[in-house]
Amino acid sequence: MTDGLHPRYLEVRLYGEIVGYLCELEGNCRFVPSERFKAASGQPTLSLSMSIPGAPAIAATIFANPFHPALFNTGGQLPPFFAGLLPESELRLRLEHTRHNPEDRDDFGVLAAAGADLPGAVVVAPPTDPHGIPEYARTFGVTGGADNLESAVTEGAAEGAASVSGVQNKLALSTVQKGKRYTMPGHGKLSDVIAKLPARNDDAQIFNEYASMQLARAAGVDVADCEPMPMAALDIPGIIEAAGSAQSFLAVQRYDRVDNVRVHAEDACQVLGRMPRAKYGKIEQFQNLVAVLDRLSPKGVEDIRQFFIRQAVNTLIGNSDAHLKNFSVLYADRARPQLTPAYDIVCVAALPGFAGYGTNVAIDKMQRAQTLDDYKTMARASGIAERIATAAVKSAVSAARATWPQLLDRLPAPPAMKDIVRERLATLPLAQV
DSSP states (O other), X not given: OOTTOOXXXXXXXXXXXXXXXXXXXXXXXXXXXXXXXXXXXXXXXSOTTTOBTTXXXXXXXXXXXXXXXXXXXXXXXXXXXXXXXXXXXXXXXXHHTTOSSGGGGSHHHHHHHTTTSOSTTEEEEOOSSGGGOOHHHHHHTTSTTOTTOOOOOOOOOOTTOOOOOSSSOEEEEEEEETTTEEEOOBTTBOOOEEEEOOBTTBOHHHHHHHHHHHHHHHTTOOBOOEEEEEGXXXXXXXXXXXXXXXXXXXXXXXXXXXXXEEOOEEEHHHHTTOOGGGOSOOHHHHHHHHHHHHHHOTTTHHHHHHHHHHHHHHHHHTOTTOOGGGOEEEOTTSSSOEEOOBOOOOOGGGSTTGGGOHHHHHHHHHHHTOOHHHHHHHHHHTTOXXXXXXXXXXXXXXXXXXXXXXXXXXXOOOHHHHHHHHHHHHHOGGGGO
């Protein structure tokens, strides 16, 4: 036995079936697809970064290259699809603290901590039989075929743990009694609600996002259902006290859970094989996403229209944080991607300290200069007919001008947010089309 080298393994299941193994050794991490998953050309779809429905040659090429960037990463980082499953910020820290072994507080270990309730239909867990890891996983994983290495024992999922992406403090919870009691998931119950928690002593952002989502809905965006709820409904020790005088959180219904059943999904970073830190993609990445939807989505032009409507609404509302991770696809038929309901729509321009958000300020400046021609150009570059983008943007602008003034009077939005949205609606070039 070789001293000091202890590879770690995690089983990766999709809809309950093993599709491969995640293998780590000395900071190198590789996803090794199962022989059955390879034979099926990566179907059902785990990630479009690995396989494309109806194009088996693409999956064969990727799976034949153990160093393909969709499958392999170094420096303690997971391959892009799996990196996209990791939580961030406060939730990440909470999961790290569940690990008894300090070596399991890295990306690999944190993924295992949340592995029973991850985004979509994927489940990640230590192998049920550590000695039964297939030879192909050992050989093509990280050991170079050295079968005499003793595997490290990775801790499994923490009780009630779930992963939700994003830097805002949030939790994935199970509904016990809607509006009155939410708990950590457990005992076979998956989370069905994402609870976005307020800043200490200030729940203004909660009502900013709620109002923004309602405005977006009125302008034609298919949004995830959400509603402000009292902090007292959270049956979780310490959470209410941590909020101070803030009274509300935002309960957002999960679209990847239906009647306690997982529905697979991935965000646009995962689709395009990009690491989460590269979420602020250039326009070319958004064009690639549009092209993917155009070619593969069973909803066809409806998804294309939704994309352009959302982008127009983001500009009108002052959401300069509509990055790639805020666009996701759902695999309702287990193979082909369709655009999910919209989430994380916020009037970022109204957030405290906005002037210090360098990236968002730059995007806001670009949004303020946008015209209909910019959307036509994007459509052409994506292989989409200009008329589709033009009609979508015009419908969004028309609906916003017709409904937002009255809605802003009624919605419980922060005054600063109302002022900014009204100003943008009156002055932005895009708002005048």
